[in-house]
Amino acid sequence: QPRVFSGIQPSGDLHLGNYLGALKRFAEMQDEGIEAIYCMVDLHAITVWQNPEDLRRSTRELCAGFIAAGIDPQKSILINQSQVPEHAQLAWIFNCVARIGWMNRMTQFKDKAGKNAEKASLGLYAYPSLMAADILIYHATHVPVGEDQKQHLELTRDIAAKFNHDYGVDFFPITEPVIEGTATRVMSLRDGTKKMSKSDPSDMSRITLTDDADSIARKFRKAKTDPEPLPDTIEGLADRPEARNLVNIYAALADKTPEQVIAEYAGQQFGRFKPALADLAVDRMAPISTEMARLMADPAEIDRILELGATRAREITAPILRKTYDIVGMVGPT
Ligand code: ATP
Numbered sequence: 001q002p003r004v005f006s007g008i009q010p011s012g013d014l015h016l017g018n019y020l021g022a023l024k025r026f027a028e029m030q031d032e033g034i035e036a037i038y039c040m041v042d043l044h045a046i047t048v049w050q051n052p053e054d055l056r057r058s059t060r061e062l063c064a065g066f067i068a069a070g071i072d073p074q075k076s077i078l079i080n081q082s083q084v085p086e087h088a089q090l091a092w093i094f095n096c097v098a099r100i101g102w103m104n105r106m107t108q109f110k111d112k113a114g115k116n117a118e119k120a121s122l123g124l125y126a127y128p129s130l131m132a133a134d135i136l137i138y139h140a141t142h143v144p145v146g147e148d149q150k151q152h153l154e155l156t157r158d159i160a161a162k163f164n165h166d167y168g169v170d171f172f173p174i175t176e177p178v179i180e181g182t183a184t185r186v187m188s189l190r191d192g193t194k195k196m197s198k199s200d201p202s203d204m205s206r207i208t209l210t211d212d213a214d215s216i217a218r219k220f221r222k223a224k225t226d227p228e229p230l231p232d233t234i235e236g237l238a239d240r241p242e243a244r245n246l247v248n249i250y251a252a253l254a255d256k257t258p259e260q261v262i263a264e265y266a267g268q269q270f271g272r273f274k275p276a277l278a279d280l281a282v283d284r285m286a287p288i289s290t291e292m293a294r295l296m297a298d299p300a301e302i303d304r305i306l307e308l309g310a311t312r313a314r315e316i317t318a319p320i321l322r323k324t325y326d327i328v329g330m331v332g333p334t
């Protein structure tokens with residue numbers, strides 16, 4: 001029985017990478033009728049400093065984003081991580097299963113901690129262990145994410161396998177990453193070698209779901225590119241990360257292949273391609289941002305949705321945590 005889990009951090013405004021690499025896929029999977037849990041991972045967000053008021057607002061806004069992108073809280077389970085305590089409880093067990101050497105290889109920690117890793121929080125270091133718990137507390141089998149989360153998913157498999165091996169059980173499933181589509185790695189508009197991120201200090205590096213049409217047009221107009229026109233074939237994009245990124249974004253938004261986009265715009269200057277891209281992005285994103293704004297007008301309703309989600313989630317997580325504790329040898333209610 002397949003079960004999907006995926007999470008997004010309420011660490012800032014949702015951007016085009018989150019939409020194309022995650023949210024859009026979630027809505028498609030829901031339409032395929034697969035059971036799914038979608039999570040605002042606030043415990044992950046605080047691995048780097050979050051202003052409490054901003055965190056509260058971002059969590060509600062993210063919930064609105066999920067719904068606006070097509071997630072139906074009746075069909076899927078929509079939760080805020082800290083409201084389902086079994087995530088953090090299982091993470092502790094996994095902290096005792098995962099090895100320090102495994103964590104030392106995680107590139108996201110290196111990227112986010114920067115040069116002064118000694119000053120990073122212990123939570124940022126243990127992040128992948130909590131992520132493994134998020135997934136495995138549901139015995140989820142499939143995890144749709146962007147390319148940047150591939151390494152963490154491999155670690156999730158390693159943790160599940162080591163737990164099963166150490167305790168001689170076949171309890172946690174070995175999860176499959178679902179990394180599909182033409183935009184599983186949307187790059188920054190300022191630097192084609194860095195991924196688009198909520199936490200990038202430059203607002204010009206990303207298109208957010210709350211940007212208006214003018215900002216979207218301006219950000220694409222100012223996006224870094226080389227002076228050459230678009231090539232005739234997809235191979236011509238090989239050494240042009242910025243150009244390739246814009247073509248991939250266009251393809252993903254238009255539900256086309258990059259080859260089709262190149263065929264359409266072969267030999268065209270960016271002066272023509274960028275406005276077409278901006279128009280397409282506005283067209284696809286405006287309905288979502290309008291719906292988000294409508295939902296945000298009633299935060300109490302959002303809180304009720306999250307409470308309902310947490311209640312439904314705990315019907316799954318509480319027995320799995322209890323069983324884990326039994327396997328580990330912890331005394332508890334019989
Ligand atoms: P932060 O900078 O705070 O880590 P983020 O932009 O990386 O934020 P996350 O909340 O960490 O966003 O990731 C949420 C989901 O969006 C994950 O599935 C992740 O793989 C996906 N994602 C994030 N950035 C991109 C991107 N640039 N392209 C495609 N998918 C992305």
Ligand code: MG
Pocket residue numbers: none
């Ligand atoms: Mg991230």
